[in-house]
Amino acid sequence: MNLLILGAGGRMGRSLVRAVSETNGAARVSAALERDGSQHLGEDAGALAGLSPLGVPVTADLDAALALVDGVLDFTAPAFSAEVAGRAASRGLVHVLGTTGLSPENEAAIAAAASGARIVKSGNMSLGVNLLAALVEEAARALPPGLFDLEIIEMHHRHKVDAPSGTALLLGEAAAAGRGVDFTQASVRVRDGHTGPRVEGTIGFATLRGGSVVGDHSVILAGEGESVTLSHHAADRMIFARGAVRAALWAAGKPAGLYSMRDVLGLA
Ligand SMILES: NC(=O)C1=CN([C@@H]2O[C@H](COP(=O)(O)OP(=O)(O)OC[C@H]3O[C@@H](n4cnc5c(N)ncnc54)[C@H](OP(=O)(O)O)[C@@H]3O)[C@@H](O)[C@H]2O)C=CC1
Numbered sequence: 001m002n003l004l005i006l007g008a009g010g011r012m013g014r015s016l017v018r019a020v021s022e023t024n025g026a027a028r029v030s031a032a033l034e035r036d037g038s039q040h041l042g043e044d045a046g047a048l049a050g051l052s053p054l055g056v057p058v059t060a061d062l063d064a065a066l067a068l069v070d071g072v073l074d075f076t077a078p079a080f081s082a083e084v085a086g087r088a089a090s091r092g093l094v095h096v097l098g099t100t101g102l103s104p105e106n107e108a109a110i111a112a113a114a115s116g117a118r119i120v121k122s123g124n125m126s127l128g129v130n131l132l133a134a135l136v137e138e139a140a141r142a143l144p145p146g147l148f149d150l151e152i153i154e155m156h157h158r159h160k161v162d163a164p165s166g167t168a169l170l171l172g173e174a175a176a177a178g179r180g181v182d183f184t185q186a187s188v189r190v191r192d193g194h195t196g197p198r199v200e201g202t203i204g205f206a207t208l209r210g211g212s213v214v215g216d217h218s219v220i221l222a223g224e225g226e227s228v229t230l231s232h233h234a235a236d237r238m239i240f241a242r243g244a245v246r247a248a249l250w251a252a253g254k255p256a257g258l259y260s261m262r263d264v265l266g267l268a
């Protein structure tokens with residue numbers, strides 16, 4: 001499978017190039033993209049990722065890059081990912097979309113593109129987090145709102161630009177599904193000042209940022225006299241990158257549609 005790496009000079013872009021190189025030829029990096037004016041234009045995508053040169057120079061020409069590939073690995077920025085979804089769909093490509101912080105408008109554009117394309121979208125492409133989401137759904141179902149309050153804490157590196165993290169939102173959605181409630185209605189994404197007591201049945205979020213933390217998430221179910229905490233610690237971005245490559249290879253044989261990482265991993 002020929003793949004285009006978007007944001008090839010970024011933290012995830014470099015990890016994606018390394019993850020593709022681990023597939024023994026099942027997938028290959030055939031194109032790599034950065035924006036116009038990037039310092040990385042013309043650099044070799046392999047060298048940029050700390051590997052031997054691949055003979056794939058980083059380009060800013062999206063159309064030329066899309067013409068060379070069967071699939072796109074996209075961990076970039078919300079508006080750009082929404083735009084790429086339409087352009088990849090018009091060529092019938094697989095689009096693995098890991099970008100977080102998507103607006104409702106971005107989400108709508110991506111859903112529309114999926115009628116003609118195979119899009120795998122997830123706020124977290126790791127096996128561990130997607131298993132955690134299934135466990136959270138089960139725990140939220142078993143420990144009901146009148147008895148257990150549900151809170152989600154996440155911490156990421158100082159460069160992260162969106163909050164709560166895509167993973168925290170994914171875990172919140174799993175909790176809401178377990179409780180049979182509407183996620184948007186139940187979420188409390190910020191608390192500040194005189195908030196009054198906690199409203200029963202809400203799903204609270206707390207965001208921490210600092211240093212080089214790759215990604216830590218905990219879901220706490222707090223009851224009277226006991227609490228249950230389900231956690232995931234990411235030590236290396238390769239867990240996300242390997243998941244993305246696995247998703248691309250999986251989606252190659254699927255009909256058009258919007259898929260999640262839980263579909264890919266059989267955890268849906
Ligand atoms: N789903 C998952 O499993 C994971 C998701 N993520 C998400 O992936 C995204 C990227 O994270 P990370 O790699 O840390 O971020 P980086 O900022 O390190 O990388 C993003 C890359 O995308 C490029 N880019 C952004 N906009 C454009 C554009 N319009 N055209 C071309 N290139 C563009 C950036 O270029 P420039 O620097 O010039 O802006 C940069 O090289 C985030 O949304 C993050 O939350 C991260 C890890 C795992």
Ligand SMILES: O=C(O)C1=N[C@H](C(=O)O)C[C@H](O)C1
Pocket residue numbers: 100123124156160164165166167168214215216234
């Ligand atoms: O920006 C990051 O770094 C990460 N983003 C994703 C998120 O928003 O949850 C996944 C991972 O936690 C790292």
